[in-house]
Amino acid sequence: MTLQFAVSPDHNAAQLAPWFIFNTLLQQSLGRPCHLAAETNFDSLRKVLDASAIDIIYANAFDTAFLVREKGFLPVARGTGRSDEALVAVRPSHPARTAHDFVAPLKIAATDAPDVEMIGRILLEPSGIGPSDIEIIRCPNYVLVAKTLISANADAGFFLAESFDNLSHLVRRELRDVVRSKIYVIRHAWLIAPWLAELRTALLSVLMGMTKDEPGRALLAELGQPGGWEEMTSEDAEFMIDLMSTLV
Amino acid sequence: MLRDITPDDIAGPGIPHTLRYFDGTTRNVVVTSIETPFPSGELIVSQTDPKGIITMCNEAFVRMSGYSREELLGAPHHILRHPDMPAAAFEDLWKTILSGKKWHGYVKNLRKDGGFYWVYATIVPNIRNKMITGYTSVRREPDRRKVEEYARLYAAMLLDQRSFL
Numbered sequence: 428m429t430l431q432f433a434v435s436p437d438h439n440a441a442q443l444a445p446w447f448i449f450n451t452l453l454q455q456s457l458g459r460p461c462h463l464a465a466e467t468n469f470d471s472l473r474k475v476l477d478a479s480a481i482d483i484i485y486a487n488a489f490d491t492a493f494l495v496r497e498k499g500f501l502p503v504a505r506g507t508g509r510s511d512e513a514l515v516a517v518r519p520s521h522p523a524r525t526a527h528d529f530v531a532p533l534k535i536a537a538t539d540a541p542d543v544e545m546i547g548r549i550l551l552e553p554s555g556i557g558p559s560d561i562e563i564i565r566c567p568n569y570v571l572v573a574k575t576l577i578s579a580n581a582d583a584g585f586f587l588a589e590s591f592d593n594l595s596h597l598v599r600r601e602l603r604d605v606v607r608s609k610i611y612v613i614r615h616a617w618l619i620a621p622w623l624a625e626l627r628t629a630l631l632s633v634l635m636g637m638t639k640d641e642p643g644r645a646l647l648a649e650l651g652q653p654g655g656w657e658e659m660t661s662e663d664a665e666f667m668i669d670l671m672s673t674l675v
Numbered sequence: 676m677l678r679d680i681t682p683d684d685i686a687g688p689g690i691p692h693t694l695r696y697f698d699g700t701t702r703n704v705v706v707t708s709i710e711t712p713f714p715s716g717e718l719i720v721s722q723t724d725p726k727g728i729i730t731m732c733n734e735a736f737v738r739m740s741g742y743s744r745e746e747l748l749g750a751p752h753h754i755l756r757h758p759d760m761p762a763a764a765f766e767d768l769w770k771t772i773l774s775g776k777k778w779h780g781y782v783k784n785l786r787k788d789g790g791f792y793w794v795y796a797t798i799v800p801n802i803r804n805k806m807i808t809g810y811t812s813v814r815r816e817p818d819r820r821k822v823e824e825y826a827r828l829y830a831a832m833l834l835d836q837r838s839f840l
């Protein structure tokens with residue numbers, strides 16, 4: 428049977444090609460046909476996850492919580508030295524200098540990434556900004572979040588810190604980050620379905636093996652994960668999920 | 676037994692207090708009016724066993740408390756209890772988490788140097804194989820207006836608590 432493999436939309440949007448190469452590596456190493464289910468937004472991904480139609484996934488922390496706690500998925504690995512941090516940015520002329528300076532109501536440009544939005548909202552709490560003070564302007568990607576902000580169609584923007592730092596110099600110049608999260612423990616994770624538990628060790632060794640040869644290292648760099656992967660135990664995942672549950 | 680906080684531990688003048696904990700033990704502390712601001716964008720995280728003994732804490736927790744990690748691990752979580760916090764706030768905390776539910780609240784914490792810091796804390800039970808194996812507490816930066824509101828409320832609760840004793 429063909430294994431269905433998915434990648435969190437915020438990690439495949441800009442770079443689907445290396446994930447297809449990874450899919451080939453996965454097929455060769457596991458000796459099983461694999462199919463990359465290229466879901467490009469979190470809603471459509473959640474539908475296939477709900478239907479138990481995915482066997483292996485590189486998931487964000489929200490989907491990890493759902494898959495581990497509700498569907499019994501097993502954690503396998505996570506990126507070494509890379510955490511999912513968020514930030515709140517404004518136009519350079521905006522008066523806010525710190526997390527205390529925002530004034531309600533706020534129009535905020537954001538993608539559909541739920542972890543970034545959750546952290547973004549927490550970063551605004553010191554200003555006394557609550558859920559009802561925020562109107563979200565949904566954008567398909569971070570370049571469009573930046574554009575919405577620059578064209579003054581929003582007061583602030585929620586960004587994945589890594590995506591903000593990777594915006595072009597020209598775009599970055601038109602924006603200023605006011606507050607950034609330093610949470611360290613919220614990370615994407617490799618998970619495998621409970622009905623494939625016997626493949627967990629094989630998947631872990633495919634992932635861990637990638638730093639061992641040049642093609643593997645090149646692919647890791649293209650996937651934005653030059654440090655490779657490290658094992659994620661069940662308690663690592665449970666700890667992250669408990670922490671997330673204090674933030675929602 | 677927790678070590679006392681003495682005038683030698685603090686910077687400048689302070690006010691002495693005797694804390695009486697729920698387990699019947701006491702601790703003499705000296706408190707100052709020096710506030711340490713919450714580190715922007717960070718979370719202060721700790722985990723305890725089912726009895727509230729600290730089993731894990733992150734770097735922000737160590738930094739904000741003023742203690743070393745070695746002093747914190749194995750200590751009861753009331754090592755951070757500030758005399759301005761009313762006992763009723765913690766009764767509500769324990770009642771909530773013992774029943775397996777999530778607790779939120781504003782807390783004024785005591786540093787090793789007698790100073791303080793305010794947090795907005797959320798505590799969740801760690802449920803593994805249907806059993807509570809411990810608790811995780813995550814503190815984030817509070818809104819100042821809420822801190823002022825709770826400082827007034829806690830002061831009133833303390834007055835009430837003392838007149839009752």
Ligand SMILES: Cc1cc2nc3c(=O)[nH]c(=O)nc-3n(C[C@H](O)[C@H](O)[C@H](O)COP(=O)(O)O)c2cc1C
Binds near residue numbers: 765784
């Ligand atoms: C996970 C967890 C975190 C806690 N964090 C704090 C804290 O930051 N500050 C504090 O004063 N009490 C905290 N407590 C409550 C203490 O255990 C204790 O109830 C409180 O300090 C009052 O002391 P007493 O109950 O021994 O009288 C925490 C409890 C748990 C289970």
